[in-house]
Amino acid sequence: MIGPGSRAPGLHGQPVFGLPFDLTRAQARGPVLVAFWSALSNAGTLRNLSALTEAWPRADAEGGGIVAVTRSPLEAARDFVPRHHVLFPVLVDERGTFFESWGVSRATGLAAALVRVRPEPLRRALSVLRNGQPLPEAHADQLPAAFLVGRDGIVRKAWQGSGVDDVIPMETTWGEAA
Numbered sequence: 001m002i003g004p005g006s007r008a009p010g011l012h013g014q015p016v017f018g019l020p021f022d023l024t025r026a027q028a029r030g031p032v033l034v035a036f037w038s039a040l041s042n043a044g045t046l047r048n049l050s051a052l053t054e055a056w057p058r059a060d061a062e063g064g065g066i067v068a069v070t071r072s073p074l075e076a077a078r079d080f081v082p083r084h085h086v087l088f089p090v091l092v093d094e095r096g097t098f099f100e101s102w103g104v105s106r107a108t109g110l111a112a113a114l115v116r117v118r119p120e121p122l123r124r125a126l127s128v129l130r131n132g133q134p135l136p137e138a139h140a141d142q143l144p145a146a147f148l149v150g151r152d153g154i155v156r157k158a159w160q161g162s163g164v165d166d167v168i169p170m171e172t173t174w175g176e177a178a
Contacts, residue, residue: 001104001105003155004155006154006155007154008027008147008149008153008154008155009098010023010101011067011098011102012024014091016077016078016089016090016091016092021067021089023149024153027151027152027153029063029064029065030062030063031059031063031150031156032063032065032066033055033059033063033066033067033147034102034146034148035066035067035068035069035144035146035168036069036070036098036099036142036144036145037068037070037072037142037144038139038142038143038144038161039070039139040072040076040080041072041140042140044144044163044164044166045070046084047165048167049068049086051167051170052088052170053086058174059174064149065089066088066089067088067091068088068089069090069091070091070092070093071093071099072092072094073094074094096139099142102145102147104142104145105143106142106143107163107164143161143162144164144167145158145159146168159172
C-alpha cells in the first residue's frame with residue numbers, strides 16, 4: 001500500500017452517475033479523500049458510506065471532495081448508489097486496476113476464508129437485509145482503504161482496514177485536511 005509522502009497514482013473514470021472524475025482536476029480544489037470500499041454488500045461498506053456522507057459537506061466545501069472506488073459489478077453499483085443516496089462520485093474498478101496501483105490488498109487468513117466460503121443462500125440473505133435486494137457478490141474479501149491526497153498530488157494520510165467490515169477512521173483520515 002502506498003503511504004504518506006508517496007505520489008498518488010492516477011485515478012479517473014466515469015462514475016456510476018455524474019460527470020467524469022479525474023483526481024488531478026479534483027485536487028486542484030483542495031485535498032481529496034480517496035476511499036476504496038470492500039464489496040457493496042458488506043456491512044462495513046454501509047458504515048463507511050455513513051462516515052463519508054457525514055464528512056461530505058466539509059470535504060466538498062473545504063477541499064476537492066471525496067471519491068469512492070469499488071470492485072463490485074457495475075450492475076450492483078448502479079443499484080447501490082441511488083438506493084443509498086450517495087452524494088459523491090463512485091468509480092467501478094471490476095478488474096482491480098486502481099486497487100492494485102494504490103496497493104490496496106485483499107483479506108487473508110481465516111476471516112478471508114470464511115468470507116469466501118459463505119454459502120450462497122446466506123450471502124443472498126445478508127445482501128437482502130443490508131440492501132433490500134440481493135446484490136451480485138464480487139471480491140467479498142477486498143479490504144477497505146482510504147487516502148488523503150493533497151493539492152500537490154502527495155498522499156498525506158493513508159489507512160487500510162485489517163478486515164472487510166472495518167470503517168475508515170474519518171477523524172484521523174480527513175482530520176485537518178483543508
